Amino acid sequence: MITKIRDLIVANIGEQAVVRIEEEHLQPILIVNAENLVEIAIFLRDTEGCYFDFLSNVSAVDYYPDNRFAVVYHLASIPYQTQFILKVEIENDRRLENLPAIPSVSAVWRTADWHEREAFDLMGIFFTGHPDLRRILLPDDWQGYPLRKDYEDAETYHGIAIK
Amino acid sequence: MTGYTEGLENYKKKIAAITSQEMVINMGPQHPSTHGVLRLELITDGEVVREIIPHLGYLHRCFDKHAESMNYGKAIPFTDRLDYLSSMNNSHAFVMGVERMLKIEDKLPKRVEYIRVLVCELNRIASHLIAIGTYGIDIGAFTPFMWCFRDREHIMNMLEWASGSRMLYNYIWVGGLFYDLPVGFEERCQEFVNYFKPKLVELDDLLSNNQIFISRTANIGALPADVAINYGCSGPMLRASGIRWDLRRVDGYSVYPELEFEIPVGKGEMGSLGDCWDRYKVRVDEVKESVKIIEQCLQRLQTDFKRKPDFDSRGLVPKKVNLKAQEYYIRAENPKGELGFHFVTQERTDVPRRVKARGPSFNNLSVLPELGKGQLIADLIAILGSIDIVLGEVDR
Numbered sequence: 076m077i078t079k080i081r082d083l084i085v086a087n088i089g090e091q092a093v094v095r096i097e098e099e100h101l102q103p104i105l106i107v108n109a110e111n112l113v114e115i116a117i118f119l120r121d122t123e124g125c126y127f128d129f130l131s132n133v134s135a136v137d138y139y140p141d142n143r144f145a146v147v148y149h150l151a152s153i154p155y156q157t158q159f160i161l162k163v164e165i166e167n168d169r170r171l172e173n174l175p176a177i178p179s180v181s182a183v184w185r186t187a188d189w190h191e192r193e194a195f196d197l198m199g200i201f202f203t204g205h206p207d208l209r210r211i212l213l214p215d216d217w218q219g220y221p222l223r224k225d226y227e228d229a230e231t232y233h234g235i236a237i238k
Numbered sequence: 239m240t241g242y243t244e245g246l247e248n249y250k251k252k253i254a255a256i257t258s259q260e261m262v263i264n265m266g267p268q269h270p271s272t273h274g275v276l277r278l279e280l281i282t283d284g285e286v287v288r289e290i291i292p293h294l295g296y297l298h299r300c301f302d303k304h305a306e307s308m309n310y311g312k313a314i315p316f317t318d319r320l321d322y323l324s325s326m327n328n329s330h331a332f333v334m335g336v337e338r339m340l341k342i343e344d345k346l347p348k349r350v351e352y353i354r355v356l357v358c359e360l361n362r363i364a365s366h367l368i369a370i371g372t373y374g375i376d377i378g379a380f381t382p383f384m385w386c387f388r389d390r391e392h393i394m395n396m397l398e399w400a401s402g403s404r405m406l407y408n409y410i411w412v413g414g415l416f417y418d419l420p421v422g423f424e425e426r427c428q429e430f431v432n433y434f435k436p437k438l439v440e441l442d443d444l445l446s447n448n449q450i451f452i453s454r455t456a457n458i459g460a461l462p463a464d465v466a467i468n469y470g471c472s473g474p475m476l477r478a479s480g481i482r483w484d485l486r487r488v489d490g491y492s493v494y495p496e497l498e499f500e501i502p503v504g505k506g507e508m509g510s511l512g513d514c515w516d517r518y519k520v521r522v523d524e525v526k527e528s529v530k531i532i533e534q535c536l537q538r539l540q541t542d543f544k545r546k547p548d549f550d551s552r553g554l555v556p557k558k559v560n561l562k563a564q565e566y567y568i569r570a571e572n573p574k575g576e577l578g579f580h581f582v583t584q585e586r587t588d589v590p591r592r593v594k595a596r597g598p599s600f601n602n603l604s605v606l607p608e609l610g611k612g613q614l615i616a617d618l619i620a621i622l623g624s625i626d627i628v629l630g631e632v633d634r
Binding site: 099100101102104128129130131132134136137138147149153156158160184185186188189197211212213214221222 | 294298302470481565566576578596601604634
């Protein structure tokens, strides 16, 4: 199935949209170019034969010690009862002033709204075009992104020793 | 003649010049109807809610970070604490994911699988009983709450007998179970089923068909199917909107393909499709289906997969979970909806690189700002109760 969808994307959006397919996992993963992500998302949602109308999950992964992050989108199609996984990889130097930026798909699937806020909150991924990108689980004034592998706990929070 | 109506004109001008003003009301984090520590910031115009801004995170216990710092077996007690009303279902999903990556899923003894399904369905009933009972109390019906908790107590006692704990069990392990069921469990469970069936009829009389209850819930907070899908709603939320989507059937995991049960969906019986009453009714019907599943499990556990002296419930439990670097997303049907775990494993260690829990309540709650817009504050309570959130899972 995944090669069929890859061919569809290549034919309709372009050669540059697809980076590669990873088939060594139990569920094959299609890695796509961040610049074409929103286009691909709309295509997968609305095209006959795909209809991936249900976004189950968005999760951000830190590949420390590599300077590389990934965002994984787990899709499901309710009419066809199939599953599909999209992934976007991005290089980043881990400085807090320079967050990895990926286009938001919250306009395609509203599920992504809170999931992207969570990824921003805990992993420090900036989703461009998100309507309301604030921290969701941690307090608004939290420093740093705790799910990053190189995160170090703060000594104090508002003057209270927390170690 | 003009001067005579001046008083009336002035009065009319005064009334016409009245301005309405928007006001911010904080609901929670200690509001009883939020079922935990959830804060809703309501922008209201009189009694009408203009906008809802949920604030989460009061119960954030860093599940993801915990799971990334210890091996798979040790993370199971933490999964129990996600949706603490259905701990069995949580650990079942987590354990299935690890077992599939280990490729031992097909080797599990059937007795283990049937016991897992049995305890999960018992837990599903317990979770739905809380949803139904507390929903009644949100709307002002006190008796159903007491009745539901009375019946739930029997389930808690049985699960305590099996696992040693009342709510947070750590009973389902990677590759098996903590222990086989205690001797006499099947008989006692059968007794419970016989006791429980008439109680469900009583519950229908007391709450489902109660005119006051129907007036408070029918036609309130109708969720169209396309909006439900777009917001990632799952479980009873999605099924109440008329979509027959149950992962126990779709994915057919564990021994669910061998069991007979219906998937109840909302029909808009009392009002519009996908309203609060439909969501409530889907849960009541699911309890009835779970009872059916439990009866079938009990029947098979007492005949084909009977207790044997040489049965080892921990036979396949691995000493160390050795996985190659891979990714896997497991999803399973929890009482509240689709619970998913996204695993990213790493080579030469039994500590995962990333475990993300996708809680059904998190996604079901995200539709609240859409559902509650333009509703009365009193109806917002009814809508929030019908979503049936557990904050342990929203905040993880």
